[in-house]
Amino acid sequence: xxxxxxxxxxxxxxxxxxxxxxxxxxxxxxxxxxxxxxxxxxxxxxxxxxxxxxxxxxxxxxxxxxxxxxxxxxxxxxxxxxxxxxxxxxxxxxxxxxxxxxxxxxxxxxxxxxxxxxxxxxxxxxxxxxxxxxxxxxxxxxxxxxxxxxxxxxxxxxxxxxxxxxxxxxxxxxxxxxxxxxxxxxxxxxxxxxxxxxxxxxxxxxxxxxxxxxxxxxxxxxxxxxxxxxxxxxxxxxxxxxxxxxxxxxxxxxxxxxxxx
Amino acid sequence: xxxxxxxxxxxxxxxxxxxxxxxxxxxxxxxxxxxxxxxxxxxxxxxxxxxxxxxxxxxxxxxxxxxxxxxxxxxxxxxxxxxxxxxxxxxxxxxxxxxxxxxxxxxxxxxxxxxxxxxxxxxxxxxxxxxxxxxxxxxxxxxxxxxxxxxxxxxxxxxxxxxxxxxxxxxxxxxxxxxxxxxxxxxxxxxxxxxxxxxxxxxxxxxxxxxxxxxxxxxx
Numbered sequence: 001x002x003x004x005x006x007x008x009x010x011x012x013x014x015x016x017x018x019x020x021x022x023x024x025x026x027x028x029x030x031x032x033x034x035x036x037x038x039x040x041x042x043x044x045x046x047x048x049x050x051x052x053x054x055x056x057x058x059x060x061x062x063x064x065x066x067x068x069x070x071x072x073x074x075x076x077x078x079x080x081x082x083x084x085x086x087x088x089x090x091x092x093x094x095x096x097x098x099x100x101x102x103x104x105x106x107x108x109x110x111x112x113x114x115x116x117x118x119x120x121x122x123x124x125x126x127x128x129x130x131x132x133x134x135x136x137x138x139x140x141x142x143x144x145x146x147x148x149x150x151x152x153x154x155x156x157x158x159x160x161x162x163x164x165x166x167x168x169x170x171x172x173x174x175x176x177x178x179x180x181x182x183x184x185x186x187x188x189x190x191x192x193x194x195x196x197x198x199x200x201x202x203x204x205x206x207x208x209x210x211x212x213x214x215x216x217x218x219x220x221x222x223x224x225x226x227x228x229x230x231x232x233x234x235x236x237x238x239x240x241x242x243x244x245x246x247x248x249x250x251x252x253x254x255x256x257x258x259x260x261x
Numbered sequence: 262x263x264x265x266x267x268x269x270x271x272x273x274x275x276x277x278x279x280x281x282x283x284x285x286x287x288x289x290x291x292x293x294x295x296x297x298x299x300x301x302x303x304x305x306x307x308x309x310x311x312x313x314x315x316x317x318x319x320x321x322x323x324x325x326x327x328x329x330x331x332x333x334x335x336x337x338x339x340x341x342x343x344x345x346x347x348x349x350x351x352x353x354x355x356x357x358x359x360x361x362x363x364x365x366x367x368x369x370x371x372x373x374x375x376x377x378x379x380x381x382x383x384x385x386x387x388x389x390x391x392x393x394x395x396x397x398x399x400x401x402x403x404x405x406x407x408x409x410x411x412x413x414x415x416x417x418x419x420x421x422x423x424x425x426x427x428x429x430x431x432x433x434x435x436x437x438x439x440x441x442x443x444x445x446x447x448x449x450x451x452x453x454x455x456x457x458x459x460x461x462x463x464x465x466x467x468x469x470x471x472x473x474x475x476x477x478x479x480x481x
Binding site (some may be wrong): 124 | 391392
């Protein structure tokens, strides 16, 4: 296992309490609680439509939760109290504390690989071009893509795009990384290169929440696994328990179906 | 047919009329395209704000001007509006307002359409790295959207250029109305209107070719 030593002893970095998100009558997330320690990797699994992506998007308020509480570091947001929910530039600043990687990569289509990594540093953090370029270059090297620096996203393979997207997410030195089914849109032979990068990040001590269908990755890299169904956490625990010896019937049948495929 | 073409007859002595007519036409085309563009950017931006008290009146404006002939609009502003507001608008203003509002409604749709055509993923990725709305628009959305807006905007400008010929009905001395005056003086409609058509063609052909090139580039 690649879990870092401080994973269990570390301070609590992120805490969610009774988080709910509904769209009209549809409740996508129905009261979710979770705490993530510094350096911990939390994997979220579950059938499609179970609310795991919505949950992730609630964490950095890409979707505003309907109610519940979120704490990151020393800042607490109570979504039932309007005034505690950041908006405008405070919301933008809040979001920059997270790095997010998406299923469809979503690299900025008009910018080259290195510009994609730089733009957050120059626009959001107002660093100089030279400074941003130097750091962007070292991030591209870290994901093994230094030679693609001047290519546009459409000139890169899916796996390369996703690795650039990871470099972009790392650029602002986020406190927590959010991965939203980042290998689901990739051809099978490209999945490995992306998982390798995530594996390396985890062993370097990054705090990560990973929504995924890659059970082997969850088993090997995660410190904690949540199994979600219908917007709720059905079972959670260390990967050896949830993935190898699940107690809940729903978890069992989900995993059984999964292993058959 | 034995017609004696004589272009010299309809030009000589009328040079100043023709030059003025040409300049009036170009000035109206350029002026109303720019005015319409500004109007379109403003209305298009307000539509994106998604406030119902803004979107309803703007949609009403757009549909009203899109679904009535611009000829009717110019005539209405010149002959009908003055009765309502008890002020006679000069012809140049009534026609300019009509043409600008007409261009503006198409520019609104082009602007809004360009923005909302940008993939949702681009918006969420920009938000996720902590960009404010203004930063996202300036660095991510507009650079991509403007590329898509240019071809339809050039095409609409070509149509707008041709529509300036309608200035004729309120006696603004553009190319078309100048032609009418010269015909009244010379009784030579064949040379005059052929010449007018050629002048429009020479002005617009390069513009349409440019529009085609931009469209082809946008497809890549």
